[in-house]
Amino acid sequence: MATTQAGLARWSGLIFSSAALVALLEWIHVPAALLLGPMFAGIGFAASGRSLKLSRPLFNCAQATVGAMIASAIPASIFHEIARDWPLFVLCVGSVIVASLALGGLLAYFRVLPGSTAIWGSSPGAATAMTLMAESFGADVRLVAFMQYLRVMVVALVATLVTRLWTGASGGASPALDLFAPFAPASFFFTLLTIAAGVLAARLLRISAGPMLMTLIVASVVQDVGWVTLTLPKWLLALAYAFVGWGIGLRFSADIIRYAAHAFPRVLLSVLTLVAICGGFAFLLVEFAGIDPLTAYLATSPGGADSVAIIAASSNVNMPFVMAMQTGRFIVVMFTGPILSRWIANWMARRGQ
Numbered sequence: 001m002a003t004t005q006a007g008l009a010r011w012s013g014l015i016f017s018s019a020a021l022v023a024l025l026e027w028i029h030v031p032a033a034l035l036l037g038p039m040f041a042g043i044g045f046a047a048s049g050r051s052l053k054l055s056r057p058l059f060n061c062a063q064a065t066v067g068a069m070i071a072s073a074i075p076a077s078i079f080h081e082i083a084r085d086w087p088l089f090v091l092c093v094g095s096v097i098v099a100s101l102a103l104g105g106l107l108a109y110f111r112v113l114p115g116s117t118a119i120w121g122s123s124p125g126a127a128t129a130m131t132l133m134a135e136s137f138g139a140d141v142r143l144v145a146f147m148q149y150l151r152v153m154v155v156a157l158v159a160t161l162v163t164r165l166w167t168g169a170s171g172g173a174s175p176a177l178d179l180f181a182p183f184a185p186a187s188f189f190f191t192l193l194t195i196a197a198g199v200l201a202a203r204l205l206r207i208s209a210g211p212m213l214m215t216l217i218v219a220s221v222v223q224d225v226g227w228v229t230l231t232l233p234k235w236l237l238a239l240a241y242a243f244v245g246w247g248i249g250l251r252f253s254a255d256i257i258r259y260a261a262h263a264f265p266r267v268l269l270s271v272l273t274l275v276a277i278c279g280g281f282a283f284l285l286v287e288f289a290g291i292d293p294l295t296a297y298l299a300t301s302p303g304g305a306d307s308v309a310i311i312a313a314s315s316n317v318n319m320p321f322v323m324a325m326q327t328g329r330f331i332v333v334m335f336t337g338p339i340l341s342r343w344i345a346n347w348m349a350r351r352g353q
Contacts, residue, residue: 010050017041018242032152035128035241039145042249047257054247060202060211062243063132064195067215069237070129071223072230074327081324088289092281093329096302099277100124101340103270108344112266113143116341121147122270123333124302128244130337132212137338145248146260151271155301158275159308162297179235187231194219194228213334278302292317299325 022037030036045052082089104122108115120134127148135141198215205214222228278300285296295317301308308326 007052010045010052013050014038014041014045014052014246017044018245022238030153030156032127032149032241034238035245036149038242038245039149039249040245042246043252043257044249046250046252047254052246052250054243054250058243059247060199061195062240062247063211064199064202064215065232065236065240066128066132066244067198067212068191068195068219068230069232069240070212070330071216071219072232073323074220074331076224077320078324078327081320082328088285089325089328092285092300092325093332095281096124096278096300096329097333097336100274100302103274105344107266107270110266112263113147114140115344115347117143118147119341119344120144120337121267122274123148123337124151124274124329127152128241129212129330129334131248132244133334133337134341136210137341139341140256141248142252142256143260143263147267147271150267151274151302154268154271155275155308159298159301163294179233179238181234183231183233184229187229188233190228191219191231194222194230274302291321295321298322301326 018038018041020037021040022033025033025037042052100122101119104119107113107118107122112118113121116137117134117139120130120137120139121144123130131141131145131148134144195215198218199211201218202210202214219228219230223230279297282293282296282300285291285300286293289296291299298308298317299322308322
Protein backbone atom coordinates (compact mmCIF):
# COMPACT_ATOMS: atom_id res chain seq x y z
CA MET A 1 0.00 0.00 0.00
CA ALA A 2 2.82 2.40 0.90
CA THR A 3 4.47 1.71 -2.45
CA THR A 4 1.20 2.41 -4.30
CA GLN A 5 0.70 5.67 -2.40
CA ALA A 6 4.27 6.73 -3.14
CA GLY A 7 3.74 5.99 -6.84
CA LEU A 8 0.50 7.98 -6.91
CA ALA A 9 2.20 10.88 -5.16
CA ARG A 10 5.02 10.86 -7.71
CA TRP A 11 2.64 10.74 -10.66
CA SER A 12 0.60 13.57 -9.12
CA GLY A 13 3.78 15.61 -8.71
CA LEU A 14 4.85 14.86 -12.28
CA ILE A 15 1.45 15.88 -13.70
CA PHE A 16 1.34 19.08 -11.65
CA SER A 17 4.91 20.11 -12.51
CA SER A 18 4.29 19.29 -16.20
CA ALA A 19 1.18 21.50 -16.28
CA ALA A 20 3.06 24.34 -14.59
CA LEU A 21 5.93 24.11 -17.08
CA VAL A 22 3.53 23.99 -20.05
CA ALA A 23 1.79 27.14 -18.75
CA LEU A 24 5.15 28.89 -18.35
CA LEU A 25 6.43 27.88 -21.79
CA GLU A 26 3.13 28.88 -23.43
CA TRP A 27 3.29 32.23 -21.66
CA ILE A 28 6.76 32.99 -23.09
CA HIS A 29 5.73 31.56 -26.52
CA VAL A 30 8.18 28.65 -26.61
CA PRO A 31 7.29 26.27 -29.49
CA ALA A 32 6.22 22.68 -28.71
CA ALA A 33 5.39 23.70 -25.12
CA LEU A 34 2.87 20.84 -24.76
CA LEU A 35 5.69 18.35 -25.31
CA LEU A 36 8.65 20.19 -23.78
CA GLY A 37 6.90 20.88 -20.45
CA PRO A 38 6.25 17.18 -19.66
CA MET A 39 9.68 16.23 -21.02
CA PHE A 40 11.48 18.74 -18.78
CA ALA A 41 9.38 17.62 -15.80
CA GLY A 42 10.23 13.98 -16.54
CA ILE A 43 13.93 14.82 -16.78
CA GLY A 44 13.75 16.54 -13.38
CA PHE A 45 12.05 13.56 -11.76
CA ALA A 46 14.44 11.04 -13.34
CA ALA A 47 17.56 13.01 -12.43
CA SER A 48 16.42 13.33 -8.81
CA GLY A 49 16.07 9.58 -8.49
CA ARG A 50 12.25 9.50 -8.25
CA SER A 51 11.82 6.65 -10.71
CA LEU A 52 8.63 6.34 -12.73
CA LYS A 53 7.93 4.28 -15.84
CA LEU A 54 5.39 4.92 -18.59
CA SER A 55 3.64 1.82 -19.93
CA ARG A 56 4.57 0.85 -23.48
CA PRO A 57 0.95 0.69 -24.80
CA LEU A 58 0.34 4.29 -23.71
CA PHE A 59 3.58 5.40 -25.37
CA ASN A 60 2.63 3.55 -28.58
CA CYS A 61 -0.82 5.18 -28.66
CA ALA A 62 0.80 8.58 -28.14
CA GLN A 63 3.17 7.89 -31.05
CA ALA A 64 0.21 6.91 -33.24
CA THR A 65 -1.61 10.14 -32.36
CA VAL A 66 1.47 12.12 -33.39
CA GLY A 67 1.44 10.21 -36.69
CA ALA A 68 -2.20 11.23 -37.26
CA MET A 69 -1.33 14.83 -36.40
CA ILE A 70 1.46 14.86 -39.01
CA ALA A 71 -0.89 13.34 -41.61
CA SER A 72 -3.49 16.05 -40.91
CA ALA A 73 -0.86 18.69 -41.75
CA ILE A 74 0.02 17.09 -45.12
CA PRO A 75 -2.95 17.55 -47.48
CA ALA A 76 -2.74 16.22 -51.03
CA SER A 77 -2.40 19.81 -52.33
CA ILE A 78 1.10 19.92 -50.85
CA PHE A 79 2.26 17.34 -53.40
CA HIS A 80 0.83 19.39 -56.27
CA GLU A 81 2.87 22.35 -55.04
CA ILE A 82 6.02 20.19 -54.94
CA ALA A 83 5.36 18.70 -58.41
CA ARG A 84 4.92 22.15 -59.94
CA ASP A 85 8.45 23.31 -59.00
CA TRP A 86 10.10 19.95 -58.39
CA PRO A 87 13.67 20.90 -59.53
CA LEU A 88 13.71 23.75 -57.02
CA PHE A 89 12.39 21.52 -54.25
CA VAL A 90 14.89 18.75 -54.99
CA LEU A 91 17.80 21.20 -54.94
CA CYS A 92 16.75 22.95 -51.73
CA VAL A 93 15.71 19.85 -49.82
CA GLY A 94 18.85 17.98 -50.90
CA SER A 95 21.12 20.89 -49.94
CA VAL A 96 19.69 21.18 -46.42
CA ILE A 97 19.89 17.41 -45.87
CA VAL A 98 23.50 17.27 -47.08
CA ALA A 99 24.44 20.18 -44.80
CA SER A 100 22.81 18.56 -41.77
CA LEU A 101 24.42 15.21 -42.60
CA ALA A 102 27.84 16.85 -42.82
CA LEU A 103 27.39 18.57 -39.45
CA GLY A 104 26.12 15.35 -37.86
CA GLY A 105 29.10 13.51 -39.34
CA LEU A 106 31.47 16.06 -37.83
CA LEU A 107 29.86 15.64 -34.40
CA ALA A 108 30.32 11.88 -34.74
CA TYR A 109 33.87 12.19 -36.14
CA PHE A 110 35.05 14.33 -33.21
CA ARG A 111 33.20 12.03 -30.81
CA VAL A 112 30.96 14.78 -29.46
CA LEU A 113 28.07 12.30 -29.79
CA PRO A 114 27.75 8.64 -30.89
CA GLY A 115 27.42 8.18 -34.67
CA SER A 116 23.75 7.33 -35.22
CA THR A 117 22.70 9.69 -32.40
CA ALA A 118 24.52 12.58 -34.07
CA ILE A 119 22.80 11.87 -37.41
CA TRP A 120 19.29 11.58 -35.98
CA GLY A 121 19.83 14.63 -33.79
CA SER A 122 20.98 16.66 -36.79
CA SER A 123 18.19 15.48 -39.13
CA PRO A 124 16.10 18.51 -40.20
CA GLY A 125 12.69 16.88 -40.00
CA ALA A 126 9.81 17.17 -37.55
CA ALA A 127 11.52 17.02 -34.15
CA THR A 128 9.01 14.71 -32.44
CA ALA A 129 8.98 12.28 -35.37
CA MET A 130 12.79 12.19 -35.61
CA THR A 131 13.08 11.57 -31.87
CA LEU A 132 10.56 8.71 -31.94
CA MET A 133 12.15 7.10 -35.00
CA ALA A 134 15.66 7.43 -33.61
CA GLU A 135 14.92 5.09 -30.72
CA SER A 136 13.88 2.34 -33.12
CA PHE A 137 17.15 2.57 -35.05
CA GLY A 138 19.64 2.31 -32.20
CA ALA A 139 20.22 5.97 -31.33
CA ASP A 140 20.11 7.36 -27.79
CA VAL A 141 16.63 8.92 -27.74
CA ARG A 142 17.57 11.21 -24.84
CA LEU A 143 20.46 12.88 -26.65
CA VAL A 144 18.50 13.01 -29.91
CA ALA A 145 15.69 14.83 -28.08
CA PHE A 146 18.26 17.21 -26.57
CA MET A 147 19.63 18.08 -30.04
CA GLN A 148 16.27 18.23 -31.84
CA TYR A 149 14.50 20.49 -29.37
CA LEU A 150 17.51 22.73 -28.91
CA ARG A 151 17.36 23.30 -32.68
CA VAL A 152 13.58 23.83 -32.60
CA MET A 153 13.97 26.59 -30.03
CA VAL A 154 16.89 28.25 -31.83
CA VAL A 155 15.17 28.08 -35.25
CA ALA A 156 11.90 29.42 -33.82
CA LEU A 157 13.71 32.28 -32.08
CA VAL A 158 15.73 33.23 -35.17
CA ALA A 159 12.71 32.89 -37.49
CA THR A 160 10.60 35.05 -35.19
CA LEU A 161 13.31 37.73 -35.00
CA VAL A 162 13.79 37.71 -38.78
CA THR A 163 10.02 38.00 -39.30
CA ARG A 164 9.68 40.89 -36.88
CA LEU A 165 12.68 42.73 -38.30
CA TRP A 166 11.42 42.17 -41.86
CA THR A 167 7.78 43.10 -41.34
CA GLY A 168 8.10 45.42 -38.36
CA ALA A 169 5.15 43.58 -36.86
CA SER A 170 4.64 41.37 -33.86
CA GLY A 171 3.81 38.23 -35.82
CA GLY A 172 4.97 34.81 -34.87
CA ALA A 173 3.34 34.43 -31.47
CA SER A 174 1.37 31.30 -30.84
CA PRO A 175 -2.41 31.62 -30.63
CA ALA A 176 -4.01 31.18 -27.22
CA LEU A 177 -4.17 27.54 -26.19
CA ASP A 178 -7.79 26.31 -26.25
CA LEU A 179 -7.83 22.70 -25.10
CA PHE A 180 -11.60 22.24 -25.31
CA ALA A 181 -12.60 23.87 -28.59
CA PRO A 182 -15.70 22.24 -30.16
CA PHE A 183 -15.20 19.45 -32.68
CA ALA A 184 -17.28 17.06 -34.81
CA PRO A 185 -17.93 13.87 -32.76
CA ALA A 186 -18.38 11.61 -35.81
CA SER A 187 -15.10 12.73 -37.41
CA PHE A 188 -13.35 12.33 -34.06
CA PHE A 189 -14.70 8.76 -33.71
CA PHE A 190 -13.40 7.78 -37.15
CA THR A 191 -10.07 9.46 -36.38
CA LEU A 192 -9.75 7.28 -33.27
CA LEU A 193 -10.52 4.20 -35.40
CA THR A 194 -7.77 5.29 -37.82
CA ILE A 195 -5.29 5.63 -34.96
CA ALA A 196 -6.29 2.21 -33.62
CA ALA A 197 -5.80 0.72 -37.11
CA GLY A 198 -2.30 2.20 -37.25
CA VAL A 199 -1.39 0.77 -33.84
CA LEU A 200 -2.75 -2.66 -34.81
CA ALA A 201 -0.91 -2.64 -38.14
CA ALA A 202 2.34 -1.72 -36.40
CA ARG A 203 1.90 -4.56 -33.93
CA LEU A 204 1.20 -7.09 -36.68
CA LEU A 205 4.02 -5.95 -38.99
CA ARG A 206 6.55 -5.33 -36.19
CA ILE A 207 8.29 -2.49 -38.00
CA SER A 208 10.57 0.12 -36.44
CA ALA A 209 8.79 3.25 -35.19
CA GLY A 210 5.67 1.40 -36.33
CA PRO A 211 2.87 3.14 -34.35
CA MET A 212 3.79 6.56 -35.70
CA LEU A 213 4.73 5.53 -39.25
CA MET A 214 1.83 3.14 -39.83
CA THR A 215 -0.70 5.64 -38.47
CA LEU A 216 0.86 8.36 -40.63
CA ILE A 217 0.43 6.16 -43.72
CA VAL A 218 -3.10 4.97 -42.88
CA ALA A 219 -4.28 8.46 -41.88
CA SER A 220 -2.80 10.06 -45.01
CA VAL A 221 -4.60 7.54 -47.25
CA VAL A 222 -8.03 7.80 -45.61
CA GLN A 223 -7.77 11.59 -45.49
CA ASP A 224 -6.71 12.06 -49.11
CA VAL A 225 -9.38 9.73 -50.54
CA GLY A 226 -12.00 11.57 -48.49
CA TRP A 227 -13.06 8.76 -46.17
CA VAL A 228 -12.15 10.55 -42.93
CA THR A 229 -11.72 14.17 -41.92
CA LEU A 230 -8.96 13.89 -39.33
CA THR A 231 -10.13 15.54 -36.13
CA LEU A 232 -7.64 15.85 -33.29
CA PRO A 233 -8.86 18.02 -30.38
CA LYS A 234 -6.19 19.95 -28.53
CA TRP A 235 -6.80 17.99 -25.35
CA LEU A 236 -6.04 14.72 -27.16
CA LEU A 237 -2.84 16.15 -28.63
CA ALA A 238 -1.91 17.52 -25.19
CA LEU A 239 -2.26 14.01 -23.72
CA ALA A 240 -0.26 12.47 -26.56
CA TYR A 241 2.52 15.05 -26.24
CA ALA A 242 2.58 14.55 -22.47
CA PHE A 243 2.98 10.78 -22.81
CA VAL A 244 5.72 11.22 -25.43
CA GLY A 245 7.46 13.84 -23.29
CA TRP A 246 7.32 11.65 -20.19
CA GLY A 247 8.41 8.60 -22.19
CA ILE A 248 11.56 10.48 -23.20
CA GLY A 249 12.22 12.54 -20.08
CA LEU A 250 11.86 9.73 -17.55
CA ARG A 251 14.73 7.85 -19.25
CA PHE A 252 17.25 10.56 -18.42
CA SER A 253 19.76 10.19 -15.64
CA ALA A 254 22.26 12.45 -13.91
CA ASP A 255 25.03 10.98 -16.10
CA ILE A 256 23.15 11.73 -19.33
CA ILE A 257 22.43 15.30 -18.19
CA ARG A 258 26.13 15.85 -17.46
CA TYR A 259 27.01 14.39 -20.87
CA ALA A 260 24.53 16.71 -22.61
CA ALA A 261 25.81 19.72 -20.69
CA HIS A 262 29.39 18.85 -21.69
CA ALA A 263 28.37 18.58 -25.37
CA PHE A 264 26.12 21.67 -25.31
CA PRO A 265 28.58 24.30 -26.67
CA ARG A 266 29.56 22.18 -29.69
CA VAL A 267 25.98 21.08 -30.37
CA LEU A 268 24.82 24.70 -30.20
CA LEU A 269 27.60 25.69 -32.61
CA SER A 270 26.44 23.02 -35.08
CA VAL A 271 22.82 24.24 -34.78
CA LEU A 272 23.81 27.87 -35.41
CA THR A 273 26.00 26.78 -38.33
CA LEU A 274 23.08 24.89 -39.91
CA VAL A 275 20.79 27.90 -39.44
CA ALA A 276 23.41 30.12 -41.12
CA ILE A 277 23.87 27.68 -44.02
CA CYS A 278 20.10 27.54 -44.55
CA GLY A 279 20.08 31.33 -44.52
CA GLY A 280 22.59 31.15 -47.37
CA PHE A 281 20.26 28.81 -49.28
CA ALA A 282 17.44 31.31 -48.73
CA PHE A 283 19.62 34.06 -50.22
CA LEU A 284 20.16 31.91 -53.33
CA LEU A 285 16.39 31.39 -53.66
CA VAL A 286 15.92 35.15 -53.56
CA GLU A 287 18.68 35.85 -56.09
CA PHE A 288 18.05 33.08 -58.62
CA ALA A 289 14.43 31.94 -58.16
CA GLY A 290 12.74 35.27 -57.45
CA ILE A 291 11.29 34.11 -54.11
CA ASP A 292 10.62 36.90 -51.64
CA PRO A 293 13.19 36.93 -48.78
CA LEU A 294 10.87 36.08 -45.90
CA THR A 295 9.23 33.18 -47.76
CA ALA A 296 12.67 31.86 -48.74
CA TYR A 297 13.98 32.06 -45.18
CA LEU A 298 10.99 30.32 -43.59
CA ALA A 299 10.95 27.64 -46.32
CA THR A 300 14.60 26.71 -45.72
CA SER A 301 14.56 26.91 -41.90
CA PRO A 302 15.95 23.56 -40.67
CA GLY A 303 13.17 21.86 -38.78
CA GLY A 304 10.53 23.02 -36.35
CA ALA A 305 7.87 22.87 -39.09
CA ASP A 306 5.03 23.46 -36.61
CA SER A 307 6.56 26.65 -35.21
CA VAL A 308 7.52 27.81 -38.72
CA ALA A 309 3.88 27.25 -39.77
CA ILE A 310 2.64 29.47 -36.92
CA ILE A 311 5.12 32.21 -37.86
CA ALA A 312 4.33 31.94 -41.57
CA ALA A 313 0.56 32.05 -40.95
CA SER A 314 0.93 35.43 -39.24
CA SER A 315 3.18 36.89 -41.98
CA ASN A 316 2.72 37.98 -45.56
CA VAL A 317 4.48 35.00 -47.19
CA ASN A 318 3.74 32.26 -49.72
CA MET A 319 2.33 29.78 -47.19
CA PRO A 320 1.88 26.82 -49.63
CA PHE A 321 5.51 27.13 -50.76
CA VAL A 322 6.81 27.29 -47.17
CA MET A 323 4.83 24.25 -46.01
CA ALA A 324 5.53 22.26 -49.18
CA MET A 325 9.28 22.76 -48.66
CA GLN A 326 9.08 21.83 -44.97
CA THR A 327 6.86 18.80 -45.67
CA GLY A 328 8.96 17.57 -48.61
CA ARG A 329 12.09 17.67 -46.50
CA PHE A 330 10.40 15.84 -43.64
CA ILE A 331 9.24 13.03 -45.96
CA VAL A 332 12.72 12.62 -47.50
CA VAL A 333 14.42 12.60 -44.08
CA MET A 334 11.89 10.12 -42.72
CA PHE A 335 12.82 7.58 -45.39
CA THR A 336 16.56 8.30 -45.68
CA GLY A 337 17.25 8.69 -41.95
CA PRO A 338 17.46 4.96 -41.15
CA ILE A 339 19.86 4.33 -44.08
CA LEU A 340 22.11 7.26 -43.23
CA SER A 341 22.22 6.52 -39.49
CA ARG A 342 23.11 2.88 -40.15
CA TRP A 343 25.85 3.92 -42.58
CA ILE A 344 27.33 6.40 -40.08
CA ALA A 345 27.17 3.83 -37.27
CA ASN A 346 29.02 1.26 -39.41
CA TRP A 347 31.59 3.87 -40.43
CA MET A 348 32.20 4.78 -36.78
CA ALA A 349 32.52 1.11 -35.87
CA ARG A 350 35.18 0.60 -38.57
CA ARG A 351 36.99 3.74 -37.47
CA GLY A 352 37.10 2.46 -33.90
CA GLN A 353 38.77 -0.81 -34.89
